[in-house]
Amino acid sequence: MNYIVPVSEEERTIGQLSKASAKAAHSALNMQGFVILRGAFATSTIDEMYAEYQAQYGAYDLAGMQALANTQSPVLEVGKGRFEIVMRLTGAFDMRAYANPLLLRFLIPLMGQAMRLSSVTAVTSYPGAEMQRMHRDSAQLFPEYNVGPMLPTYAINMTVPLVDVDATLGPTGVWPATHRFTDDKQPPMEDIQVIPFQRGDAILIDYRTLHAGLANTSPMVRPILYMVYARQWFFDEVNHPQRVPLDMPLENFLALPDDIRPLLMRAYSQIMRAKMLNRRQA
Ligand SMILES: O=C(O)CCC(=O)C(=O)O
Known part of the structure; x- marks a missing residue:
């Protein structure tokens, strides 16, 4: 099975995959539970994103990040x-x-015109970070009826590496086709697919697919951007429901084009909910 679907410069420029590429990528997602769209972003755009990441968090070393994580902060x-x-x-x-x-045109047929952006975060591993345990982002739906593995996708995690991620920096390892496994079934550890990430990649992982962030054995920090898209009715109640799911100044949100604002509407209402839950706990 081919996990990597190349995106040409022409496809990137017109903002649409060719029919053949879209079909290959949809098929990989459906059968394997993940696909890499290689070249979905121009590397120059990724370098700008990396510069923005560096401007926000580049100054923090491991101890600095741990200190931030121990306070009320976005970390x-x-x-x-x-x-x-x-x-x-x-x-x-x-x-x-x-x-x-290009990515919205690819995702909307899978999750419907009313698809929502559920969160925008980055996952950064520092030198010495250990391999995560194998996990899926959400348990199978309707476990009582055993139908979850048969259902079409309802949420997809899109990873965008901000640097090239070789095996030493630690990409996300994936166990193919495990979106079709019930929650009590585990694949052998050795079935893991470890594919180095490149700047420009968009790695799409079905929310049900088992995966794990690998150890960072390099001397470098590894930031990847993490964007979750979901069907309008799916709310992630497991992964940090009390956390603000994205952080955008209100004026930027209001200035979004009319056809894009609904994509972020949910995350905006989740911000209010998270603030309310936090206040109740305080
Ligand atoms: O760090 C990674 O590569 C994956 C992170 C992840 O899967 C998670 O935090 O749930």
Whole structure:
């Protein structure tokens, strides 16, 4: 099975995959539970995003990040030396990232015209970060009826590496076809697919597919952008429901084009909900 579907410069320019590429990528997602669209982004755009990441968090070393994670901040430690950060959507973290026309055109047929952006974060592993445990982003739906594995996709995690991620920096390892496994079934560890990420990749992982962030054995920090798209009715109640799912200045939200604003509407209402839940707990 081919996990990588190349995106040509022409496809990128017109903002649409060819019929053949879209078919190959839809088929990989459906059968294997993940696909890499290689070249979905221009590397120059990714370099701008990396510069924005660096402007926001580049100054923090491991101890600095741990200190941030121990306070009320956009940073959560999700494993030793691994942090999930709600990035401020400023600079190059703009529509080119979360409303990329080529990717929206690819995702909408899978999740419907009313698809919503559920969250925008970055996951950064520091040197020494350990491999995560194998997990899926959400348990199978309707476990009582055993139908979850048969259902079409309802949420997809889109990873966008901000640097090239070789085996030493630790990409996300994936166990193919496990979106079709019930929650109690585990694949052999050795079935893991470890594919180095390249700048320009969009790695689409079905929310049900088993995966794990690998250890960072390099001396470099590894930031990847994480954008979750979901069907209108699917709310992620498991992964940090009390956390603000994205951080965008209100004026930027209001200035979005009319056809894009609904994509972010949900995340905006989740912000209010998260704030309310946090207040109740305080
Ligand atoms: O760090 C990674 O590569 C994956 C992170 C992840 O899967 C998670 O935090 O749930």
